[in-house]
Amino acid sequence: MTTAATPENMAHLWRRAGFGASPETIETSTAAGIEATVDVLLAGSTATPVNPPPPALTEPTRPDLEDASEEERQAAVRALLREAFEQHQALGLWWVQNMATTAFPLVEKATLIWHDHFATGFAKVKVPISMFDQNVTLRTLGLGEFTVLVKALTRDPAMVFWLDLQTSTADAPNENFARELMELFTLGEGSYSQEDVREVARAFTGARLVRRRRYEFVDALHDGGDKTVLGETGNFDGDDVVDILVGRRDSARWVARRWWENLAHPNPPDDLLDSLADAYEAGGRRIDQLVRTILTHDEFYSEEAKAGLVKTPVEFVAGALRAFGIVIEADPDTARAVAAAFRLMGQQPFDPPSVGGWPQNRYWTNTAMTRARFLVAGSIAKRVPETMLPVPGDKPSIEGLLGRLGLAPVPADLAADLARFAGSPRALVQLALASPAYSLN
């Protein structure tokens, strides 16, 4: 690698591998160099304990409604859904607080990328504690061997329910999970046939969920016959299929593409994908090896990569909270504001729009999304601690603020427009956060 550890490159690294870093951290890591900084970022893969979940999370209950009237029944269902929704929101805030405060942001970023990749949503699952369990699986296994992660998710209660695997039996196999396993999770579209979908569905029959919370395999419901998957024939079960899929070259290229597109820029050229896939395979198909290869790649520091991604709403909010040291838990009003921000900006953690996850880049730049950014910027600006605000009219402290947001050096036009609000620090913060320049990650 020939790229130099400039402050600009290190700021880029911390934004993409995390949610931005303070000027002090940028200075330290500029001195340490890219490889040493990537080591520090990856050290979190084993060192970070899982923070305790929000205390609100409870096991789903089934109230006794035997003698209840229809009205009482409906009221009970509404109350349960409301409670689940509140827990779901609390979970989103817990996660973004982790992103904003963790010393190992790459663990959170990797978990977020996997959440987008194995996109599972509260809208259907409706059991927040299962969504939390899946998040733990993603953060615990997410930087290790890909095969281990995928196998864990084939038994993950939230995932199983999300893609209807618990209804799939030898007599009536359901293709939903099988298709997405190949199309979205392991291979990519075009690397398998409809016949493969059918055969993989047969291999995964027999899954059951006990009270939506516990995975169980019921052999009597499993199709024990031979299946042919991507040309290989045998009496496969789900784990056998995962081994076949993850072992394919198409899978290595797919995983490499997903990570490059999330960390660097969309549409990586073929030869780059091949070199990433080679490194991933040589590293035992471990995700941390792939991530290291990407973050220490010269192309990762190219102009194309630096201009290649728009901040998602979660990155936007987590980055701003981190930059200003805003603590959600400290204040119910801030919690409500952050929950409203996710709703308004169209990205609710734990509730992707579909199994395809959230679209990228231009999806976030239309007129409605842009308006949302302006409003959320105002909401965040209101909550910046006094000590973090620039002194009105004091140029160095204004520059300090923009540096904290990664907007240094400030483009001349932007500086001139911001200068109009030099006397009004919170308006200045809002304008900076809502600027097109800040929208880039």
Add this chain to the structure above:
Amino acid sequence: MSVSRRRFVATGLACGALSVAACRGPGDWFGGDGGSTTSPSATEQALVVVTLTGGNDGLNTIVPVGDSDYAGLRRDLAVPADTTFAIGEGFALAPQLEPLRPMWEDGRMAIVHGVGTPDVNLSHFASMATWHTGLSDAGDPTGWLGRWLDTLQDHDPLRAISVGSALPQMLVGSARAGSAVEVGGLGMPAEDGLADAWTDLASSAVDGDSLDAAMARSVLDLGVLREKLGEGEEGTPGGSGQGGESGRGALTVATEEAARILSGGFGTRVVAVTLGGFDTHTGQETTHDRLLGDLASGLVAFFEALDADAPQVTVVVWSEFGRRVQPNGSGTDHGAAGPVLVLGPRVKAGHHGEPPPLSDLDEAGNLRVTTDFRRVLGAVCEAHLGVAASDIFPDAGSAARPLGLF
């Protein structure tokens, strides 16, 4: 039918409790300072595109009650013929579509049978991408309506609007894109002058293909939308807009917004709305019944809310694919061909296209595609947008030859 109180226009407050018809006329609504006063001409045409995401079960929407294989193949999921409304040619409307019956009887509704993509792909995402772009070359991400926007002389953010926070790919061109407008309004409370300063700083960053330039252009577009459409009563972040309090379905909330925009005399030619949840792999009956009910009431509400002076509107209802003929238990897996609904005063009512027979399914057990989807979209382009289908679908050749829908 009453109309919701909140909404765009401050001057519309006076009409709040009244029906749209009772306070019709763009002058009444937007005649205040800064509002547009241009009335749409009677010949003006507009298009509403309703996307049903997830893959709608066409067989249980436009039910082939006359096909002797239907009940046997569909088993428990077969819609009983005696609950449906016969529309001839061996087909019937699902019971939940009963509200559309007057439109059918008045000759304002057409059904195109067997519609789909030429290369059937059972992936939601691949099939959606094909429908949105209408191109064989997956490398070109422009949408079919985006390419229409590209052909026009000037850019106007009001010309093509998506109701909701997302802008569908079909509305994205190479040089231009439609706008996305949330139902909750366009309010942007902030310190005095801040929104203008934001527009100023964006105006110096609009050039080029970069992502920040795309956002800067949206900032400017948003300024125009706010000026023309007004801010609405609920200028607060996340204004409700879910329709929950009034019990209206999500699609009705969106289509009423669409009607309001098209009735406003802004020169809007295209509005896109979306209804999701059609991916019924399990428990199909309950979900699909509810969604069809939402669809029917949303369509009826749209035409009721449309101002008499509004342009002539055609509504096209489509989904990325149909569903498997034989159930997988309580649901259905991804299918291929499905019907497209076309509604409005201009459409040649009745049945179009060749219905794919249930006795001749493809190897996956799906209905065969008999009508290339671009033949429907191409017909709409020519009749409503004044552009040749061959300009919008340049690589389709005769496959996009417009159907005689108008």
